[in-house]
Amino acid sequence: MKLIPLALIALTLPGFALAQDEMDTNHARHFIHQDTPQLNEGGQSAFAAIQEITAALMANPATNWSTVDVEALRRHLIDMDNVTLRADVATEEIDRGARFVVTSTDLGTVASIRAMVPAHVATMNGVEGWAMQAEEVEGGAIMTVTGSDTARIRGLGFIGLMTVGMHHQAHHMALASGQNPHDH
Numbered sequence: 295m296k297l298i299p300l301a302l303i304a305l306t307l308p309g310f311a312l313a314q315d316e317m318d319t320n321h322a323r324h325f326i327h328q329d330t331p332q333l334n335e336g337g338q339s340a341f342a343a344i345q346e347i348t349a350a351l352m353a354n355p356a357t358n359w360s361t362v363d364v365e366a367l368r369r370h371l372i373d374m375d376n377v378t379l380r381a382d383v384a385t386e387e388i389d390r391g392a393r394f395v396v397t398s399t400d401l402g403t404v405a406s407i408r409a410m411v412p413a414h415v416a417t418m419n420g421v422e423g424w425a426m427q428a429e430e431v432e433g434g435a436i437m438t439v440t441g442s443d444t445a446r447i448r449g450l451g452f453i454g455l456m457t458v459g460m461h462h463q464a465h466h467m468a469l470a471s472g473q474n475p476h477d478h
Contacts, residue, residue: 340371347470361472370469376406381434383452391424391440394452397433404434411435414456421459 336342344367351357351364377396380403384395396407408430415428415437424441439447439455447455468474 340368340375343371343466344368344470347466350467351470358471362470363472364470366472367466367470370466373406373409376400376403377410377456378453381407385448385451387448388438388440390442390444391438391447392451394437394439394455395431396435396437396452397431399433407434410456411437417461417465418455418459 334342336345344364347367348364351362376398380400381396381398384397386393386395396411398404398407412428412430412435415426418424419426422441423443424439424447427436427438429436437452437455441447450458
């Protein structure tokens with residue numbers, strides 16, 4: 295007799311599991327449709343930047359899809375990540391500024407340094423009254439920045455100086471649109 299109730303329970307478990315799955319699915323649908331705050335973060339910064347540019351391209355009826363190259367933006371964001379997180383930076387205080395020796399032993403990071411540092415200097419030279427120079431060295435590049443506000447240059451340091459100017463968003467759109475903003 296004791297076997298019959300256990301057998302009945304065993305036979306009803308698959309049905310219970312299916313009902314539970316259906317409840318979970320309905321709960322997920324309900325949650326998605328609830329009034330929730332506007333969510334903006336794509337979950338990872340490079341992904342979010344690509345998502346933002348892709349949405350802008352898709353919203354623009356004048357987008358020339360034959361020139362769009364979102365992969366170029368992805369490669370640039372890899373360079374940004376390498377320079378930001380993987381490059382070694384040695385800072386030397388010089389008269390009216392600083393000299394930043396940016397290097398790596400990783401060949402991919404070296405390539406990223408050599409792509410980004412000269413391009414940034416070409417874009418930002420003269421901005422904020424700063425004189426900027428770049429040169430390639432073994433394992434990377436040197437960025438030299440001088441100006442009247444020495445404390446600010448030194449306080450920002452290499453990575454702070456790389457972030458100055460709201461040109462990055464336009465730069466990203468140009469890359470994804472198939473333009474090469476590094477050609478001058």
